[in-house]
Amino acid sequence: MNRFSNQTVLVTGGAGGQGASHVRAFHAEGANVLIGERAADRGAALADELGPRARLTELDVTDEESWAAAIRTAEETFGGLNVLVNNAGIQNPPALIEHTDQATWSRILDVNLTGAFLGTKAAAPALRRAGGGSIVNIASTMGLGGTAHYAPYVASKWAVRGLTRTAALELGRDGVRVNTIHPGVIATPFIHEPAAGASAAIADFYSPEPFAIPRLGEPADVTELLLFLSSPAASFITGAEYVIDGGLQLGPALQSEPA
Numbered sequence: 092m093n094r095f096s097n098q099t100v101l102v103t104g105g106a107g108g109q110g111a112s113h114v115r116a117f118h119a120e121g122a123n124v125l126i127g128e129r130a131a132d133r134g135a136a137l138a139d140e141l142g143p144r145a146r147l148t149e150l151d152v153t154d155e156e157s158w159a160a161a162i163r164t165a166e167e168t169f170g171g172l173n174v175l176v177n178n179a180g181i182q183n184p185p186a187l188i189e190h191t192d193q194a195t196w197s198r199i200l201d202v203n204l205t206g207a208f209l210g211t212k213a214a215a216p217a218l219r220r221a222g223g224g225s226i227v228n229i230a231s232t233m234g235l236g237g238t239a240h241y242a243p244y245v246a247s248k249w250a251v252r253g254l255t256r257t258a259a260l261e262l263g264r265d266g267v268r269v270n271t272i273h274p275g276v277i278a279t280p281f282i283h284e285p286a287a288g289a290s291a292a293i294a295d296f297y298s299p300e301p302f303a304i305p306r307l308g309e310p311a312d313v314t315e316l317l318l319f320l321s322s323p324a325a326s327f328i329t330g331a332e333y334v335i336d337g338g339l340q341l342g343p344a345l346q347s348e349p350a
């Protein structure tokens with residue numbers, strides 16, 4: 092299929108575990124892709140691999156000027172922006188709230204929440220100029236409840252939901268839809284590598300075995316949902332939240348028949 096021919100898609104964190112999967116899939120569906128990355132080496136390598144319809148834009152989502160440059164690149168290189176995926180995110184090193192310093196709190200909120208705010212702010216006029224489009228914010232199932240030791244991350248992902256709903260109201264009349272995806276536990280460096288300042292990775296202490304679908308999610312699982320939400324097939328969906336977690340939110344499955 093070529094659902095995104097003549098469309099331009101900007102994916103933040105576009106060279107990361109999920110981001111690269113999204114970038115490849117949009118590209119395969121005909122889109123021009125902008126890889127918004129702080130890790131310029133990985134972003135450039137992916138852009139080189141994909142060819143002329145792919146570009147790295149060096150982006151720190153916390154920096155308003157680099158957002159302006161990314162939007163300029165979309166419009167000057169590819170003629171406009173149609174889809175923004177606010178995917179870049181970081182986790183805090185696990186710690187109780189009472190042991191979490193303010194700098195850590197602020198850093199996580201800056202990237203995960205302020206990054207999506209600045210992205211929405213920068214992209215909105217460009218999406219309007221393009222005649223409408225879509226923003227998808229990648230939150231987390233951790234943004235639906237509480238998780239001990241992850242207060243900054245949990246709070247940031249809860250807040251993204253409020254941002255999404257408000258943006259959906261503000262931009263709906265301009266043909267811009269804004270939705271949230273809540274991935275569960277997805278096999279990427281995010282769970283396999285410890286957060287900055289931590290010694291253990293999430294994968295060291297998380298097992299999917301008790302849950303309805305007893306496997307880790309794959310980036311491609313999230314990508315499928317993202318492409319649907321970004322496409323005209325989802326034209327009546329805005330301000331919505333989609334959980335993609337293999338049933339993690341349902342709790343543990345029964346492991347055997349009751350006696």
Ligand SMILES: NC(=O)c1ccc[n+]([C@@H]2O[C@H](COP(=O)([O-])OP(=O)(O)OC[C@H]3O[C@@H](n4cnc5c(N)ncnc54)[C@H](O)[C@@H]3O)[C@@H](O)[C@H]2O)c1
Pocket residue numbers: 103104105106107108109110127128129130150151152153177178179180181202206229230231232273274275276277278279280281282
């Ligand atoms: N992997 C999971 O289990 C999981 C679960 C729920 C939600 N998420 C969310 O999914 C999103 C993608 O995570 P992932 O699993 O691909 O992780 P990842 O660590 O593989 O990728 C994250 C990417 O974001 C980039 N990034 C970080 N800070 C940035 C900044 N300031 N500016 C620009 N880019 C920046 C990194 O360089 C990296 O390439 C994140 O928002 C994460 O919170 C992940």
